[in-house]
Every structure is written in C-alpha cells, then in structure tokens.
Amino acid sequence: MDSPIAPSSVRLTALAHGGGCGCKLAPSVLQQLLLDQPAAGPFARLLVGTETGDDAAVWQLDDQTCVIATTDFFMPMVDDPFDFGRIAATNAISDVYAMGGKPIMALAILGMPIDKIPTNMVREILKGGSAVCTQAGIPVAGGHSIDSPEPIYGLAVIGTCPPANLRRNSGAKAGDALILTKALGVGIYSAAIKKDMLPADGYAEFIASTTRLNSIGVELAQDTNVHAITDVTGFGILGHALEMARGSNMRISLRADDMALFSRAAELAREGLVTGASHRNWASYGADVTLPDDLPAWRQHILTDPQTSGGLLVSCDTGRAEDLLGTIIAAGCSEARIIGTVEEGEPGVRVTR
Ligand SMILES: Nc1ncnc2c1ncn2[C@@H]1O[C@H](COP(=O)(O)OP(=O)(O)OP(=O)(O)O)[C@@H](O)[C@H]1O
Numbered sequence: 001m002d003s004p005i006a007p008s009s010v011r012l013t014a015l016a017h018g019g020g021c022g023c024k025l026a027p028s029v030l031q032q033l034l035l036d037q038p039a040a041g042p043f044a045r046l047l048v049g050t051e052t053g054d055d056a057a058v059w060q061l062d063d064q065t066c067v068i069a070t071t072d073f074f075m076p077m078v079d080d081p082f083d084f085g086r087i088a089a090t091n092a093i094s095d096v097y098a099m100g101g102k103p104i105m106a107l108a109i110l111g112m113p114i115d116k117i118p119t120n121m122v123r124e125i126l127k128g129g130s131a132v133c134t135q136a137g138i139p140v141a142g143g144h145s146i147d148s149p150e151p152i153y154g155l156a157v158i159g160t161c162p163p164a165n166l167r168r169n170s171g172a173k174a175g176d177a178l179i180l181t182k183a184l185g186v187g188i189y190s191a192a193i194k195k196d197m198l199p200a201d202g203y204a205e206f207i208a209s210t211t212r213l214n215s216i217g218v219e220l221a222q223d224t225n226v227h228a229i230t231d232v233t234g235f236g237i238l239g240h241a242l243e244m245a246r247g248s249n250m251r252i253s254l255r256a257d258d259m260a261l262f263s264r265a266a267e268l269a270r271e272g273l274v275t276g277a278s279h280r281n282w283a284s285y286g287a288d289v290t291l292p293d294d295l296p297a298w299r300q301h302i303l304t305d306p307q308t309s310g311g312l313l314v315s316c317d318t319g320r321a322e323d324l325l326g327t328i329i330a331a332g333c334s335e336a337r338i339i340g341t342v343e344e345g346e347p348g349v350r351v352t353r
C-alpha cells in the first residue's frame, strides 16, 4: 500500500532529536547504567563481555571458532533514506571487523514514526542497509520493526573468527604504534548537514567515508604484530583511545597534527559546527586526558567529535607499523595515518601537537 505522505515533504533529520553515533549515551552515563547489573556469570566461553567496553561480545564455540555478536542502531544524520541505511549498516558491521571477525549474517532493527514517513522512504532505508550487507557478503536474514516516535535503523550482526584472530581493544602493548584508518570530522559534518551548510562535495566526502566497510580488520587480525583493534565511533578518537588505554592498562600518546581530517572539518569546527555529543564526551572523560596548553578549542572538538561509522584504531608493533599502513592505504583507506604510541604508565591519554 502506498503512503499518503509525500516524500518531498519529509526531512528525516527533522524527525530526530539527534543522529548517528551522536545519539549514543555519554560513556560515563553508560557506565552508570551498567554499574549494578548482575555479572554475566561464570561463562568460561564468554571471551569478551562488557568489562572493557569492547566492540562486540565474543563466545568461543570450540577450538576453531569464536562467535562475535553486536548491535548498533541510531537516528538519521542525513535526509537521504538510502544513504542513512548504508551508513547505519556500515557502522553496525564495523564492530565485527573491529574484533578481527568476518560477518556472517545480519538482522535489521527498525523503528519508524509510520504516520510521518512514507512507506517508500522506509523501504529505501532498508535497501541501503541491504546494499551494504551484500557488499560485505552477508544476508539480512530477519529483523524486528516497531512504530516509534523517531526514526531508528540499524543491525544486529553475527560474525566468526578463529580464536587466534580475535583482537580485543585491551591488547595494546608498550612500544606499540597506533594507526587510525579514516579521517575525523563525521560529527562536525553531520552538524553542518543539519544546518544545510555542507556543500555537495563535502557531502560526497562524508558518504564515501561513512559507507566504506572496515573490512581491512579481517586482514589485520591475521597479523600477530597487531595487538589490539577497536573502531572509533560515538566517543570520538579520545574516548575510544581511552577505552583502549584503560583496557590494556597502558598510557596512550596521540599526535593531534598527524590525524587526517575531513577537508572542511577544521573550518566548520572553527565556525562552531560541533555536536552536543562532543561536549558530553569531553565532560565524561576529560579528567583522564592531558591536552597541550595551546590547543585551540576547535581542535579539541575534533578529538571528541563523534564518528558515526569511523575508522579502526589499530595498535601494532612499531617495527611493522609502516608496512601495515601501506597495506591499509593500498586497500583503499587513503586517509590512514600513524597517530600515536602506547607506553607504560597510568591508564590515560596524552595529546601532543
Ligand atoms: N544496555 C546495555 N546492556 C549491556 N551492555 C551494554 C548496553 N549498552 C552497551 N553495552 C555494552 O557496553 C560496551 C560499550 O558499548 P558501545 O555501544 O559503546 O560499544 P560499540 O558497540 O563498540 O559502539 P560503536 O558501535 O559505537 O562502535 C559494549 O561492551 C556493549 O556491549
């Protein structure tokens, strides 16, 4: 049945109070919520639970196989329904790659204000998600759909890996180098999109990055010199580096000037186009971060900017870092950079210029 609502009259982002990984609860709020939950119990085969804020849960089936399970969904940060579907699916599958796994199937999670969105638009969201799943070589094998006040879409994704390929966010070793595989600025561009201030070439840059699968994680996890992987999403580069530092009981140093940025990110951040999540992120973990005294406010916002469908943060042996960077760039991640180091010390993050 066709919907009586004209697609041209609907702006997806106007129906949502936040969008993308900017919808995530601040890390400190999530910690509070999970504080009194009963422990998952003595499940010897649960290799990764919620202890280190890792990207997905991991269950060891047998000597050969781990099952990786994750879910991610959020409200739209773009008005094009197909693009929204693609971004949400790329972001959801990323958590499997960030554990070193290969995705095997997905379930769609859908909540739509069905009286405000034409059916065709909802179909386009689903088609966008399916297109990405096809690219990742997996089926959308089912899902669940509800009528909700704001549009929500995402996936639950199941993947597998041999136990030896499992890469936690907590395996970083002293002396490692850190590689980030995508440029930063997704939240800043989202803020500009919402205010109609991002030109077409900027939108194209945004879509190219947020719909690029982090499938390089599978290859990286086969290298024993790669010690830890996580994806940089809602908590920004600082927040996810901090999770890695805490989980690994290490101190992380990041070089702000070495990070690749979306081409207009600096200019837009200077104009104040930052998300509310950027402020919330800093408020929840800033106490564990040391910044250079002369760091301008816009640069700090790049560091806390929520990255919907951001890149992988990879901790690897310093001697292998240049080679791995070459492999990552050759695989299509031209903005990949070596951005920091891992050191012994009190868990935390120190930023230098
Ligand atoms: N409601 C919840 N109940 C139990 N665990 C939760 C809940 N919400 C989040 N978690 C857990 O908290 C940790 C951090 O969650 P978070 O969503 O930040 O990870 P993530 O899936 O890697 O995020 P992203 O998709 O942005 O990369 C994960 O271990 C996740 O499973």
Ligand SMILES: [Mg+2]
Pocket (backbone or CB within 6 Å): 054, 055, 095, 098, 230, 231, 232, 233
């Ligand atoms: Mg993640």
